[in-house]
Amino acid sequence: MIKIKHTNKVVLAYSGGLDTSAIIPWIKENYSLEVIAFVADVGQSKNDLDGISEKAIQSGASDCYIVDLKKDFVYDYIFPVLSTGALYEGNYLLGTAMARPIIAKEQIKLAHQTNSIAVCHGATGKGNDQVRFEMAYAALDPNLKVLSPWRKWKLSSREELIDYLKSKNISTTATKEKIYSRDENIWHISTEGGVLENTWNEPDNNCWVWTTDPMMAPDKAEYITIEFDKGYPITINNNSLNLVDCLIYLNKIGSKHGIGRIDIVENRLIGIKSRGCYETPGGTILVTAMRALEQLILDRDSFQWRQKLGLKMATVVYDGLWFSPIRKSIQNAAHVFFNMLSGKIVLKLYKGNIIVIKKYSQQSLYSEEFATFGKDTVYDQHDAQGFIKLFSLSSKIRAMKNKK
Known part of the structure; x- marks a missing residue:
């Protein structure tokens, strides 16, 4: 028996999946704690939430709380990150990383409400989520005890977890043949493990859940117009939508055309x-539409600085530093540029591709009058001669010195 002082209650971040289903009986066996299951509804599929309370109770939890966090997740986490242009290692849109801080925050809140002495997560000892959860716990309430079963128990694989659940007569949808680890919310779905552990294996059909195979997507392209006001999408094809409904709609239309698939090898923290x-x-x-607006609106120095902010923000969020001054600082700095993004973008969706075909903004710095290859009356091309002389002066002096 693993000893813990003041035996009482622990709040478990519960998904109903393989790991957290095994954690409930394991905690009761080893700590004699009352387990309260906390389910964060961040937009995962309805199938994942149907019957989840009953499943938690059947697994041994004393109670199960389901909290709808979709609106807060979209408004207070997704769009603040989106406003910075953050992309981890140039590809990953941080779907899992953004969700962990809001889950941890609500988990701590429930722990306070239920007078629990501990919180628990199901992240493995190899991954990033253990850091993200526990960085949030430390920032929000360092006095709560933290349980991380994957770093304690003798179960060493997901196959062993399946056998453990069978011995406890607890049902699970995971099988030894389809043993993928998945994370889903309103922003994304990720799939790891299984055939993907060998980088020479092509992902099979079971690796993709939301999106149509681009080869099987409609043969006819679809056009959509997104209007932005101060960084936020306000209409799609002239229909007004709140941010949650906007994302749901874009997920649906994007999935139909095979948009948004990536297969990457990333550097964990x-x-x-x-x-x-x-x-x-x-x-x-x-992201594609917003970058198109940036091309119109931001001057070169602003664009490059926004890129640097996005690069740093991606690392900060990926590393679990959400509740830190650096995240707030980056977000505030990027908001200056985000607030400038007003206009309309027309996109063409076709077999996994997004093509920007039209862009307009009243804040656009693009001037056809200046950029034209035809005759104009606003730009004197002779002016470039003096500019080049000054711009190249240091290179000229260096060449002269080298020649001597």
């Missing part, structure tokens, strides 16, 4: 490389 298939159809559409 702890030093291990991992491979995952990520599907972010609506997010990929939004």
Whole structure:
């Protein structure tokens, strides 16, 4: 028996999946704690939530709380990150990383409400999520005890977890043949493990959940117009939508056309490389449209600085530093540029591709009058001669010195 002082209650971040289903009986066996299951509804599929309370109770939880966090997740986590242009290692749209802080925050809140002495997560000792959860716990309430079963128990694989659940007569949808680890929310779905552990294996059909195979997507392209006001999408094809409904709609249309699939090997914070298939159809559409607006509106120095902010923000969020001054600082700095993004973008969706075909903004710095290859009356091309002389002066002096 593993001893813990003041035996009482623990709040478990519960998904109903393989790991957290095994954690409930394991905690009761080893700590004699009353387990309260906490389910964060961040937009995962309805199938994942149907019957989840009953499943938690059947697994041994004393109670199960389901909290709808979709609106807060979209408004207070997704769009603040989106506003910075953050992309981890140039590809990953941070779907899992953004969800962990809001889950941890609500988990801590429930722990306070239920007078629990501990919180628990189901992240493995190899991954990033253990850091993200526990960084949030430390920032929000360092006095709560933290349980991380994957770092304690003798179960060493997901296959052993399946056998453990069978011995406890607890049902699970995971099988030894389809043993993928998945994370789903309103922004994305990720798939890891299984055939993906060998980087020479092509992802099979079971690796993709939301999106249509681009080869099987409609043969006819579809056009959509997104209007932005101060960074936020306000209409799609002239229909007004709130941010949650906007994302749901873009996920649906993007999935139909095979948009937003990536198969990447990423550098985890702890030093291990991992491979995952990520599907972010609506997010990929939004990012593409916003970058098109930036091309019109931001001057070169502003664009380059926004890129640096996005690069740093991606690392900060990926590493679990959400509740830190650096995240707030980056977000505030990027909001200056985000607030400038007003206009309309027309996109063409076709077999996994997003093509920007039209862009307009009243804040656009693009001037056809100046950029034209035809005759104009606003730009004197002779002016470039003096500019080039000054701009190249240091190169000229260096060449002269070298020649001597």
